[in-house]
Amino acid sequence: MPSSVLTAGPRPSPPGLPAGGPRVTLWLLRFVAFVHAGLVVGQPVLAGIYLSGRFDALATHSLNAGLVMLACMCQFGAALVYFLPGRGRGWPLLVTALLFFGEGIQTAMGYAGQLAVHVPLGVAVVTAQVVFVVWLFRAGARRPRRTLRRQPKAGERA
Template sequence: MPSAVLAASPRPSPPGAPAGGPRATLWLLRLVALVHAGLVVGQPVLAGIYLSGRFDALATHSLNAGLVILACMVQFGAALVYVWPGRGRGWPALVTAMLFFAEGIQTGMGYAGKLAVHVPLGVAVVTTQVVLVVWLFRAGARRPRSRPKAGEQA
């Protein structure tokens, strides 16, 4: 009887979660991306408060810009963990790197007062981060990246 226990196959994966796919690393990325998205979505709200006459909101908008960039750096680390040890797809790390670059330009344009670049780039950053978060909560994010077949190069 004990040999039957040892020979038993592993537990099947729950429905919708493929065996060997990213789990803990995906939840880490989801959490960090949600925090980042909250900070990013807060930026136009703070700008609107400033434009409505509460001029002290500009200092909060500036402080939040630093937090947005910090959250993006943490998100990039979480995306790398999702990709390599977690065997997740690689494009979220690439998108996060592009967001980091865009947020740096965004911050510089804001301090320089170049609103013709600052406003549309802000819209692009918010849209990109929100779309990324939505994808992270869809089933496709749970699927592991495909492995090369025998005889193919990695």
């Protein structure tokens, strides 16, 4: 086995990037996404309570839907801070925007009583948010995004 594999430490950051990648902004995104995930996971629990005969749980399910949307907006803000000043990856912004769109459709389908769309979309939203939170606690979330370096033109010095 090559000795470089055994002694490899953290990769040095390119000039202009923070030394270890996003730190504070990542923890902010983790916290907000974790709260959002808790609210999202609570939705099927509240629906199950309603379906078991406690009809007042439908009002709580509806209230929680509004909180889920609010938490998703906060998650978008945290993902934006993670991306711009935190120099983190950009795809969490896209994932959060898609989740917000899906949650909006989810809420509309619930109020319209369209359970054929409401239930499977709910499964997709819960799964996507939980997988997103798991990724946030993995090492890849700590790595700064790669910057594109301009290639020198013919005759230019690098």
